[in-house]
Amino acid sequence: MKRLVYLDWLRILAALAVVTIHVSAGVVMDDAQEYKSPWMAGNFYESLSRWAVPMFVMISGALMLSSKKQISTSSFLKKKLAKILIPLFTFSVIYYANEVRKGEFTYSISDFIKRFVTDDIMYHLWFLYMIAGLYLITPLLKILIQHAKRKDIEYFILLWLFASVISKCIEYFLGYSFKIELFFVTHYIGYYVLGYYLFNYDLQAKWRILIYMGGLAGWVTTFFMTYRESVKLDEPLEHYWYDEHSPNVLLMVVALFILFKSTKLGEMKLPWIGKVFSEASFGIYLIHVLVMQTLYEKFDFVWINLHPIIGVPYKTLLVVTISTILVSLVKKVPVVRGIIP
Numbered sequence: 001m002k003r004l005v006y007l008d009w010l011r012i013l014a015a016l017a018v019v020t021i022h023v024s025a026g027v028v029m030d031d032a033q034e035y036k037s038p039w040m041a042g043n044f045y046e047s048l049s050r051w052a053v054p055m056f057v058m059i060s061g062a063l064m065l066s067s068k069k070q071i072s073t074s075s076f077l078k079k080k081l082a083k084i085l086i087p088l089f090t091f092s093v094i095y096y097a098n099e100v101r102k103g104e105f106t107y108s109i110s111d112f113i114k115r116f117v118t119d120d121i122m123y124h125l126w127f128l129y130m131i132a133g134l135y136l137i138t139p140l141l142k143i144l145i146q147h148a149k150r151k152d153i154e155y156f157i158l159l160w161l162f163a164s165v166i167s168k169c170i171e172y173f174l175g176y177s178f179k180i181e182l183f184f185v186t187h188y189i190g191y192y193v194l195g196y197y198l199f200n201y202d203l204q205a206k207w208r209i210l211i212y213m214g215g216l217a218g219w220v221t222t223f224f225m226t227y228r229e230s231v232k233l234d235e236p237l238e239h240y241w242y243d244e245h246s247p248n249v250l251l252m253v254v255a256l257f258i259l260f261k262s263t264k265l266g267e268m269k270l271p272w273i274g275k276v277f278s279e280a281s282f283g284i285y286l287i288h289v290l291v292m293q294t295l296y297e298k299f300d301f302v303w304i305n306l307h308p309i310i311g312v313p314y315k316t317l318l319v320v321t322i323s324t325i326l327v328s329l330v331k332k333v334p335v336v337r338g339i340i341p
Contacts, residue, residue, distance in 0.1 A: 004266075005266060005267065005268070005269070005270060006260040006261050006265075006266025006267070007059055007062065007063075008270055008274065008275070008278040009260055009265070009266060009268065009270070009274075010055055010059060010256065010257065010260050010266075011056070011059060011278050011281045012274060012277050012278050012281065013052075013055075013256075014051075014052045014053075014055040014056050014059075014281070015052075015277070015281040015284050015285060015320070016049075016316065016320060017048075017049035017050075017051065017052035017055075018049070018052045018053065018056075018124075018284075018285055018288070019284070019288050019316050019319050019320050019323075020045050020046075020048070020049040020052075020312065020313075020316045021046060021049045021050065021052060022124065022288070022289065022292065023045075023292070023312050023315045023316050023319065024042045024043075024045040024046045024049070024308070024312050025042075025046070026042075027039060027041065027042025027043075027308045027312070028042040028043055028046055028226075028236065028237050029236055029237055030236060035227065035230065035231055037307070037309075038307060038308050039236075040227065041307065041308035041309040041312065042308045042312065043223060043226055043227055044223060044309075045308070045312045045313075046222075046226070046242060047219055047222040047223035047226060047241075047242075048219060050222060050242050050244070050249045050252070051249055051252040051253035051256060053127060053244055054188075054191045054244050054249065054250070054253040055253050055256065055257065056127070056131075056285075057130075057131070057134070057188050057191040057192055057195065058191050058192070058194055058195030058198070058253065058257060059195060060131065060134065060192065060195065061134075061191065061192035061193060061194065061195030061196045061199075062195040062196055062198070062199035062200075063199075064080075064134075064135070064138050064142075064192075065138070065141065065142055065145050065192070065193070065195075065196040066196060066199060066200060067142075073139040076138070076139055077135070077136070077139070080135045080138070081132060081135055081136070083341040084128055084131055084132045084135065085132065086338060086339060086341075087128065087282075087286055087339055087340060087341065088125065088128040088129070088132070089116070090339040091122075091125065091286050091287075091339070092112075092115075092116050092121045092122075092125060093112075094290065095121050095122040095125070095289070095290065096112055096115065096116075096121050098290065098293070099121070099122075102297075122289060123289075124285070124288075124289050127285065130187075130188055134188060134189065134192050137189070141189075141192075141193070144156075145193070145196060150201060153193065153196070153197050154197070156185060156193055157190065157193060157194055157197060159182060159185040160185040160186065160189070160190030160193070160194075161190070162182070163180075163182035163185050163186045163190075164185070164186045164187060164190055164245045165190075165245050165246070165247055165250055166247075168243070168245055168246070169246070169247060172240050187245075188244075191244075191253075194254070195257070198254070198257050198258060198261065199261075202262070203258065203262075208258055208262055211251070211254055211255050211258055212255050212258075212259060214251040214254075214255060215251050215252050215254065215255020215256065215259075216255070217248075217251065218247070218248040218249065218250070218251030218252040218255070219248075219252055221241070221248040222241050222242065222246075222248045222249065222252070225238075225241045225248070226238055226241040226242060229241065276324065276328060277320075277324055280323075280324050280327040280328060280331075282340065282341060283323070283326075283327030283330070283331070283340035284320060284323040284324060284327060286340060287323050287326055287327060287340075288319050288320070288323045291319050291322050291323050291326070292315075292319055295318070295319070295322075302318065303315065327340055
């Protein structure tokens with residue numbers, strides 16, 4: 001498949017947004033901020049970035065489900081799962097060892113195994129468990145996609161919207177949800193198929209304009225409603241409006257995907273550093289939390305206490321730069337480069 005520059009741009013932005021989320025989390029989860037200026041700045045950056053993980057899933061769906069290569073299920077799983085399971089196990093060991101060093105975990109083989117199989121080692125590794133599940137069902141999903149018409153895929157997406165977005169919204173506001181069993185179209189599989197749909201089908205200009213407006217409204221809603229509802233709680237943060245399956249986040253991710261696909265933004269030539277960053281994006285996701293922890297623990301002179309309006313982008317760029325350098329170095333070492341595809 002021909003390399004599409006707009007997907008590289010979206011991958012780059014999504015990697016930056018993931019790091020921004022984790023840097024900002026320290027601000028919005030801090031009880032001491034009391035919804036004043038620092039907390040509002042953290043909420044601003046969080047709200048601006050919550051589309052990141054769905055975008056990674058949509059890019060994967062666009063590429064995986066659109067591939068015309070004829071490959072057996074066993075060959076596909078061997079090739080794709082290795083790119084997920086090897087990094088997952090390796091970085092689980094690395095993060096587990098670091099937590100043992102800090103005294104957060106008590107080392108034992110059984111403890112590691114239990115934490116590994118239950119995704120209880122480091123908070124960001126959940127993404128690898130989720131994407132591994134999507135890869136496992138991809139051979140079956142491709143059979144459906146290859147024999148489906150556009151209306152069939154739209155029906156699939158509508159079912160997902162009801163099962164994973166609308167039902168969750170109803171439960172949030174009314175306290176109950178519909179008990180129709182629609183597991184086949186729930187959770188991130190919807191973003192996976194949505195990525196394929198938006199990748200392969202064009203929307204009319206009038207719909208694109210409405211979606212852009214919806215994306216802007218989604219960001220404003222995320223920011224305002226998170227603040228409004230958090231103030232009502234005893235805890236520092238109301239999480240619903242940050243959730244990847246909230247309607248506001250859905251609007252943001254769809255608007256961004258279409259914006260880069262359908263406008264000259266997605267045609268901009270990648271500078272050399274952009275190519276490096278795009279190729280390192282998965283590695284950045286894997287390693288950035290370790291970089292953050294190390295900077296905070298060992299090099300606090302660079303982890304300076306700035307107001308979040310400046311501190312969040314500063315720390316994000318610092319973590320991304322160091323992570324990119326480390327990933328690029330690891331990929332040059334024959335013995336270990338396989339841990340970062």
